[in-house]
Amino acid sequence: MAAPHAMRGYRNGFGDRVLFVAVLLLAAIWIAPIVWVVGLSFKPNDVLMRSTGGIVFPPFTLKNYADILAASSVFHWMLNSAIVAIGQTILTLLIASLAGYGFARTNFPGKRMLFVLVLAALAVPEQAIIVPLHTMFAVVDLHNTYAALIAPRLAFPFGVLLMTQYFRAISPEIEEAALLDSASRFKVFWRIVLPLSIPAQATLGIYTFLHGWNDYFWPLVSATKPEMYTLTVGLAAMQTNFAQTEGIGFLMAQAVFAGLPVMILYLFFQRYIVSAVAGAPAK
Amino acid sequence: MLKRTFLGLAGGLLASVALCAPQAWAQAKTEITFARFFGACEGDYGTSQDVAKARGECGVMTTLTNLFNATNKDNILVKPQIIEWGPYYQQFNARMAAHDIPTIAVMHSAQLGDYVRYVEPMDDALKEAGIDTADFTPNARAAVTVGGKIYAMPWDTHSWLWHINLGMFKKAGLLDAGGQPILPKTVDEMIAQAKAVREKTGKPYIVMATSGPGDAANSGRSYYSWMYDQNATIFPNGFEKADFKTPESLATLKAFEALAKADAITKGLDSGGGLGGFLNGAGAIYLTGTWRIDDMLAAEAKPDSPLHEGYAARVFPNLFKTQSVWTDNHTWVLPKGTPAPQHKAALVFLKFLWDHNFDWARGGGHLPARQSLMAEYAKLPQRQYVVDIPTFGKALPHEARRQFGFQNMIGEEVVNIINSGKTAEQAADAMQERSVALLRGR
Numbered sequence: 041m042a043a044p045h046a047m048r049g050y051r052n053g054f055g056d057r058v059l060f061v062a063v064l065l066l067a068a069i070w071i072a073p074i075v076w077v078v079g080l081s082f083k084p085n086d087v088l089m090r091s092t093g094g095i096v097f098p099p100f101t102l103k104n105y106a107d108i109l110a111a112s113s114v115f116h117w118m119l120n121s122a123i124v125a126i127g128q129t130i131l132t133l134l135i136a137s138l139a140g141y142g143f144a145r146t147n148f149p150g151k152r153m154l155f156v157l158v159l160a161a162l163a164v165p166e167q168a169i170i171v172p173l174h175t176m177f178a179v180v181d182l183h184n185t186y187a188a189l190i191a192p193r194l195a196f197p198f199g200v201l202l203m204t205q206y207f208r209a210i211s212p213e214i215e216e217a218a219l220l221d222s223a224s225r226f227k228v229f230w231r232i233v234l235p236l237s238i239p240a241q242a243t244l245g246i247y248t249f250l251h252g253w254n255d256y257f258w259p260l261v262s263a264t265k266p267e268m269y270t271l272t273v274g275l276a277a278m279q280t281n282f283a284q285t286e287g288i289g290f291l292m293a294q295a296v297f298a299g300l301p302v303m304i305l306y307l308f309f310q311r312y313i314v315s316a317v318a319g320a321p322a323k
Numbered sequence: 324m325l326k327r328t329f330l331g332l333a334g335g336l337l338a339s340v341a342l343c344a345p346q347a348w349a350q351a352k353t354e355i356t357f358a359r360f361f362g363a364c365e366g367d368y369g370t371s372q373d374v375a376k377a378r379g380e381c382g383v384m385t386t387l388t389n390l391f392n393a394t395n396k397d398n399i400l401v402k403p404q405i406i407e408w409g410p411y412y413q414q415f416n417a418r419m420a421a422h423d424i425p426t427i428a429v430m431h432s433a434q435l436g437d438y439v440r441y442v443e444p445m446d447d448a449l450k451e452a453g454i455d456t457a458d459f460t461p462n463a464r465a466a467v468t469v470g471g472k473i474y475a476m477p478w479d480t481h482s483w484l485w486h487i488n489l490g491m492f493k494k495a496g497l498l499d500a501g502g503q504p505i506l507p508k509t510v511d512e513m514i515a516q517a518k519a520v521r522e523k524t525g526k527p528y529i530v531m532a533t534s535g536p537g538d539a540a541n542s543g544r545s546y547y548s549w550m551y552d553q554n555a556t557i558f559p560n561g562f563e564k565a566d567f568k569t570p571e572s573l574a575t576l577k578a579f580e581a582l583a584k585a586d587a588i589t590k591g592l593d594s595g596g597g598l599g600g601f602l603n604g605a606g607a608i609y610l611t612g613t614w615r616i617d618d619m620l621a622a623e624a625k626p627d628s629p630l631h632e633g634y635a636a637r638v639f640p641n642l643f644k645t646q647s648v649w650t651d652n653h654t655w656v657l658p659k660g661t662p663a664p665q666h667k668a669a670l671v672f673l674k675f676l677w678d679h680n681f682d683w684a685r686g687g688g689h690l691p692a693r694q695s696l697m698a699e700y701a702k703l704p705q706r707q708y709v710v711d712i713p714t715f716g717k718a719l720p721h722e723a724r725r726q727f728g729f730q731n732m733i734g735e736e737v738v739n740i741i742n743s744g745k746t747a748e749q750a751a752d753a754m755q756e757r758s759v760a761l762l763r764g765r
Binding site for chain 1: 360361362363364365366367369379380381402403404405406407408410413414417418420421422423535536593594595598599602603614618621622
């Protein structure tokens, strides 16, 4: 119950008010480009060809959004993105949690070496492995499938590291008590440790989902049939060759449209996301 | 009774299947895939078949495809596979590696040399399709011919222009008695013009995009244009080694240095800022391609536009010896490995496109690939000034690999002269060094 009192005191002090205004200002600076993008998305392209300055004054148009919705495949691409992003999120959480728990709590030969390998993988850029990765999926004829879009992203060293560190921070006494009661290692993991790791799971889940939703390069080279495009690839394909000059409003509408599902998701899960980032359980 | 009814129904079903099957087979369409950039515009042209009303590359391509799918008598269905222009070739490489081959694919002629092993020679195919290769413009012929064989159907020529604000030229005293722009013939004349424009209008002589993604290509095209005016090449001693320190290369780079030193060219603008700036009267000349003429004409027609006093499109001027200019081409290739029915269908579609080449030139903003269309093309506004480009325009030979890489690298160094004050010699040194990496592993 100390927090609400603290908050009241926080709002009353002069210094805190200054801090509050400063935070507001920073938020305004941060949000200004987004407001600009949204504003430009409602302006005609021929007007923006001359100037992208004024977003407050007419003319306005909904044509940029109408053009996006007129694409017969746009909702199919959105569905593809959802399948890929959700699939990646669920499977990454499962794999990273299991691997993290294994590294944090169990002992096996070569564990240290394996963990070093996982850490080393953090330093390998995507571009360095794209050719062999593409070849592997070509050999097994898996391109243009959901499996090809999801699978390469499941090897996520950062997720394993995050979960390992989180599990290490959980007191082992809780598990030892359960093990003494003859619970299996997996049962301890599933029933006791996993629920305790919800904040870390949420953080990793949000990160993975956003990464999956925004992913562009791998879907570009793996999903080459329009029916398998994700939203990022499909929307980009709609751009004309001179989009930066003659289709600025359309580009901005695409950015808003692609970001909208994530924003809606945020509105629904706001308190979980905030608590996940703060590392506290959601109330 | 039940058995008889069942047998009767089954017999009827089999009979109807037998009757309908040949019809269904006859109606089965031959699907061909059509990999291209140019964007998608279903909102404006999703069902349109009226090519005469189509505008822009996307509009014309979409309408042509719609028209073909609706009217062809060979039961062919063209399925576009549209990719963003920027990473088009990366995806094309990936598709080749995965044996996921489109039936027809768009390809710049500058890229054809790198892909010639993966696409079919088309001499016989074009003949079979009824496409008269004798009608190719000289530029289009060179664009698709590698080692004496034709590897693509040319679709256009695009080139590099000066788009001129005649109002500002007039203020600077740079119009002749007929009201036509006086173009410089030497670097010194160009700098003198730039000084006149600055003095009379307070604005820079040239507006050019130099800072956005892909904008380096603009400077690369300008560099090549002035190199070709000197009948020079970056590969004077074979294609294994480039040379950027030839007298011609240094003279070209010094022309950019002179522009930068005279504060005659804009700095740090991206393509949106550059075009917007020029349309708002921020400079007298805008450097971009043939594809922008219609936008400028539309601006000229608006009474509140700084271009309303007059607009002119002119070939990138020769400041050295002989008029030439950078060119590139969109072409259609048939990647190897297409089954025979699709291959045959592709030729039908290519012939259809060939017959509509003028629609592409009129609506898409490029020069036709067909010599027989040039007279008609020249009647379009401002086109009489650019119509001869296919006779003197040049590109790197197909033996020169990684041409887009070279164009961007050259452009980046020219941009460094303009934006960052590098000298011509420093830029040439950097180009020389960077070219080694580009040619490594050929």
